Amino acid sequence: MSYTTESIRNVILAGHASTGKTTLFEALLHAGGTIQTQGSVERGTTQSDTDAQEKARGHSIDSCIAAIDHGGCHINLIDSAGYADFRGASLAAFAAVETVAIVVNAVNGIEHGTRRMMEHAKQRGLARLLVINKIDFDGAKLSALVDALREEFGSECLPINLPAQGGRQVLDCFFHRDGNTDFSSLAQAHQRILDQVVEINENVMGAYLDAGEEALTPQQLHDAFEQCLREGHLVPICFVSARTGAGVAELLNITERLLPNPAEGNPPPFLNDGDQPIAVSTDPTKHVIADVFKIVNDPFVGKLGVFRVWQGTIRRDTQLLIDDGRKPFKVGHLFRLRGKTHEEIDSAIPGDIAAVAKIEEIHFDAVLHDSHDEDRIHVRPLPFPQPMFGLALVPKHKGQEQKLSQALSRLAEEDPCFRMEHHKELNETVIRGLSDLHLKIMLERMKDRYAVEVITHPPRIAYRETIAGKAEGHHRHKKQTGGAGQFGEVFLRVEPLERGAGFEFVDAVKGGVIPGQYLPAIEKGVRQAMEGGAIAGYPLQDLRVVVYDGKYHPVDSKEVAFISAGKKAFLDAIGKARPIVLEPIVDVEVSIPEANVGDVTGGLAGKRARIMGTDALRGGELVIKAQAPLAELTDYPTELKAMTGGRGRYSLDLSHYEPVPLPVQKQLSEAWKPHAEED
Template sequence: MSYTTENIRNIALAGHAGAGKTTLFEALLHAGGVIQNQGSVERGTTQSDTDEQEKARGHSIDTAIASVPFGSSHIHLIDTAGYADFRGPTLSAFAAVETAAIVVNAGNGIEYGTRRIMERASERRLARVLVVNKIDTDGLQLGALVDALREEFGTQCLPVNLPADGGKRVLDCFFHSEGATDFSSLGEAHQRILDQVVEINETVMGHYLDSGEEELNPQELHNAFEQCLREGHLVPICFVSARTGVGVKEFLELADRLLPNPAEGNPPPFLNGDDEEITVNADPAQHVIADVFKIVNDPFVGKLGIFRVWQGTIRRDSQLYIDDNKKPFKVGHLFRLRGKTHEEIEQAVPGDIAAVAKVEEIHFDAVLHDSRDEDRIHLAPVRFPQPMFGLALEPRHKGQEQKLSQAIGRLAEEDPCFRVEHHKELNETVVRGLSDLHLKIMLERMRDRYSVEVNTHPPRIAYRETIAGHAEGHHRHKKQTGGAGQFGEVFLRVEPLDRGAGFEFVDAVKGGVIPGQFLPAIEKGVRQALEAGAIAGYPIQDVRVTVYDGKYHPVDSKEVAFISAGKKAFLDAVGKARPIVLEPIVDVEVAIPEANVGDVTGGLAGKRARIMGTDALRGGEIVIKAQAPLAELTDYPTELKAMTGGRGRYSLDLSHYEPVPPPVQKQLAEAWKPHVDDD
């Protein structure tokens, strides 16, 4: 099928776990004629859940991509994971699409994940569609669900079709207004959505008021509808049963006729090397700009970089650059994806989602371009949740240290919320993720893919150090060993910065008392101390260091002398500036049965948590929002499971750092055995 950018629709299927996204993905591929038989999650035969862990658990862990030709459109679909534990790849997918289709389980209604995904899609300025699935479930009150959706997400949420005959069919209420439904007048629904669409576009409004809706042509309606979606003035509600196929073709028709193409959606902000926003046009004749939003290390194909083309046309055998690398790579093979299947294509136009293989330098969030002189361009970063759960790893079998390092490195390439840290002072490798389940899955993948097994233990909490006051420090480094000596003297002052500001180094030296060539050495010494800590062995942050005086020797002064003098002068100052230890405070959201609220809130209070509020969900579930020190939550997964009989779910996200209580700081300081160089 030959198509242009105007024919492309990019849609991410997202929502709470169990809403039926993967089944809907299958149904859309089947309805579009891409597959002959619709696969099943229960049988492990779907196009998207191809990983053995996904098949075993019966839910998606990663994103999957496929394309569906329908009508005049070429529709790229991305199936995403519903569990918050695997939110990284889901949010990455949002950087590649114009539309998020948030799938809602008709029986469960608005769930915990529904709200979070709607917020993230809105934050990314995506067009949003609410897809109510499983409408053939017995005993549903779909009218009440529509009211709840409108109350939760705004009156701009309006049905564009309505179920009839107990979910055995759906009736369109945008282009047609005749027929009977289970819970509403089709004509009334038609009029409400038409009024919502025409009021945002003056031209369409004028035609509508002058001549009525019969004078509105389809292109005018598309333009107004697309503008409503782009500006958040309309969130269509569609009804489907992915299992039986009811409403699936109607959803594809909605995508074909009314959803924004890549030239119409809200473009994401691209930034140049100076972090200034630049314009990227969906023009196939311009030079190439594409963003890599997913990496897959395929054991058969090799490293696969999956990207969205934003500008220009990528052709097979063309040459592309990665970021500001001046050495290009050749696009030897260009692929379109359908789950694990790779179909070779000749070109990818703006809006396309495609992949290249066996390019080792490619990485997540890389910008691909075809201009050697292109400034460093990057897509404004996605706001990912901070991975707060950690495990320290060591290979179970000796001699596998290098293999372990390579394996976790490849896993980190694939998931932006899976991080690897190496602590030299402890000789410790730590992996961090969004939950204990997230880390468990990643370690199972490492075992299955790379044959590396590990022993684990809790890592040190990511405390930080800072100062609460101003102080001055001084150190003279002088060493004479018979030959050329070492000499450097530094005077500096320290002062606290706002929390999260990082580190500033200021050169206030006058009169050349310290030659400029030695200032980088002083800063290097200070940074060494920042990394090693001063009172409890944790990195120091939010400090300004100003070097204002010192001395040098024309023969004996060397870089190494000023590194040592800078480091020890800084430590001298920090010791006088009321140093404090900071602990990570996390936002905690716990979704539990209503009957467990007392036990859970009491348990959180015993962990120095502050309860910030509660929300009631449908089905008697309560979401508790709190802030708590991360150090108090080490065993929380086990405790929550015991309190709720396995029915509780929770998520953590870094909020801020704040000082630990004095007894905790004393304990941490006493436990630290500092190793300070004697030189």
């Protein structure tokens, strides 16, 4: 290894589907000398789309990593999926980079995937770069698109190069100002971006105002440019045609000369056991801190944990710890990834992306370190979209229950937006994802990789219960069986909290009428009751329980007595506190041909949906934004397919919970009563 942390660049290609990210990924690898022949999505020969499903469908499903060593830089480049159905893996990879290059289709313009990824990158404090691809395609209106980008995302979006000769050439307007284009003058574009860059730093601005641009050194320009990216003061726009290669070399040059290295980026918030921030540095001699952002269950090398090194140096044969575990593992093999190719390396320095294999304990978001003296180290969990689309399933063939559970666990390890639940009361296994397509892909993978087939049906909706008022409850648990008895008495009060607040347990007991050792037992009983529900069998949330009085017996009082007393006192109070059922309300984005807008909006209105707005896209496509009860969308994939001839797509994100209509609550309560009476 002959590079340093300062020469590393970590960049992810993100954006809407069909913007050409994978083709651009191939073009950059080819231009940088990593591959000799550029692969093709159509022929299924790309470095990133190596999965059988990706080849069959012609688009990325997972993220893919490859390194480019070019011009004195080591570039870790990540290709990501564009479909919203698979954005979990894309967002997970944001944790490994300093820069997000958001690829925009020059013909289709700004799409909802563009907006989504720009917002995610901004929230995480990452440098952003807008890459307009397909500049040589018919229908590309580049000047209008730049204006639209600036209107949508702010005046900080400025071209750093310009297309010429109908998209067959790209000219730099930051370092050079010669030549003419069919878009705008280079001198004008150069001045606009230079003015934006120098105003971020007072010293640079002073030198520029005193003696002009010639007084600025390349290092001063780089430092100011990098600061602009880090602080969101500048979002460069550059132009490429991944198909012809126009602008690809220029994009590599921008990456090498201007994008932040690991020492210049904004690190993620590492925390200690008390959730206090831990400062990390890019010092290769300090103890190791690395973050696992990707898990791959590879059939040849086993479980692969892909990580970004933030501090210290990881070498083969060294010992590492996972989170706060005290059992170290040995780094037997250290890999650099290039698609599905694994190249063994001796070490990984700060800023590097590498992988270890066959460590069963490793998991997504694990922090790897080598210090036994350090408190537990963890990273603040990344915000991921809540998987709301569900399927209940059973094995198609008897005797495969254990195999099904293991296969689902492996798939859940790889995708932070794929969940598996088992509902004991229904003996039902439920999987949840971001869409019907997301779950369809996961079930196909399960069949191909683990030879498990399933029968599916709609799951029970994840309703919740809460209360609308305050009330008090009481219960005395007294049991005498001839020997030692059981005694515990609890008085408590329940109060509603604001939606989404969760649960609070408050000890307001005075005078020692209930010894402190029994308070955890009361809380345990309350939590047991909360899990089982009060009026419809769904978990309770958004309430406070205050225990304020009670009694105990010095001989007969036991933990089990206070568990029972706490549970029944809680249910007594809940019954008086106007309990209500809450239903999940989801944000729905539906992409459809404009001709189908009437049918689709009418269909949503019939599902108790609220239309929040629409976005018109190029090519006659429309995005409808709405909020709807999840319970109303069980059959929506089939309905949307019928309304749009298979051209419609949609995504769901949990928005909030709100009370169900009274007839629905009555129906849910009556359906639950027989089960409650059995208990």
